Amino acid sequence: MIKRVMIILAMLLMTTSCFSNKTTNEFQEIYGVKSDLVNRMSYEEFLSFTEKNTCVVFIGDEDNTTKDLANIFCETLCECDVNKAHFVKTEDITDDKLLEIFEVDNLNYPIIVAYKVGELVGYYDSETKQANLKKYIDDLIHQAYPTVCTDAC
16 A cells, blocks of 8 residues: 555656646747747848748747737647747847848738748738638648648548
């Protein structure tokens, strides 16, 4: 009987310590999301990384509209089986390079941008009007990371 109690206590301590050591990343802290798939990158890293890589990047600040979009973004990443995405804080943007990249006169944050092997394949900004925002973001992510079909398809 004492052995069982000791085993149960040991299991509880191990389980509790696992949960108490779990850390959150900056995206989770800022936007209150559960997913840890989105990691911060500097604006300079964003500019150089997107020149030749495939990625999806969330650009935003800390308002409620952005938090709502961050939740939809993370849900969609999980559903699309994307295991890593990035974010850039708007305060890190130091020049007008994004205006040139997106070929626009002004930026409407928050923005979700998708690149495939260095090519801009699409983006969402707060001016994009969509009846089904989640589907639009899903399609955007799939432009960067197309589903690989196997014989099971």
